Amino acid sequence: MANKIDINTKIISGFQGPSQSYYTAKNRFDEILKNKLGVQTSSPLAALNGAAVMATSIGSVYDDVRLKSGASASEIDAKLAGTNLEGLGASFVNAEQKYGVNAWFLTGLAIHESGYGSSKIATDKNNVFGFQAYDASPYESARTFASKEEGVDVVAKYLSEAYLTPGGTYYNGVSIDNIGKRYATDPNWADAIKKHMANLLLA
DSSP: OOOOOOTTSOOOOOOOOSOHHHHHHHHHHHHHHHHHHOOOOOSHHHHHHHHHHHHHHHHHHHHOTTSOOOOOHHHHHHHTTTSTTTTOHHHHHHHHHHHOOOHHHHHHHHHHHHTTTTSHHHHHHOOTTOTTOOTTSHHHHSOOOSSHHHHHHHHHHHIIIIISSTTSTTOSOSSHHHHHHHHOSOTTHHHHHHHHHHHHHHO
């Protein structure tokens, strides 16, 4: 004969709920969703939806670098703190507003091409994009700018007109992959830019 179960008996469990590290990670994730993407999370389901939005947002910029970033100068500078690119946040944001080139894409491009602004071309010539640094004579051919800010403005304008406008000299589409086919001889260029952008947006 089966034993009867008293439904009034209190069940003792060793489960104490999520650990503190869970809450720390969750709060950090919610902060990224709110500050980077404007997604408000109030439930686990909302958080999952927010993760999908984040992935979609990054992927969308990979596919079209003309999309607006929504980034502020201080937000970008916080990511560049302690590097030779710190202080250029306003330049990247202004370039996006003037020429329609995503600020995070420009930031990732500068990081890649100048090693966070530490390259000789960047330090000597204020050229954080390695602009006109041709393979045969990279340093000699690289353009010199009066300031890094001028360099960001000139190159963003050039990218907009030559690479992102149908009929432009090097137009091949607006994705990072398509730009890379005409912008760089390095076959891994596009993947490197995407990695830098992911680090900026998700770190």
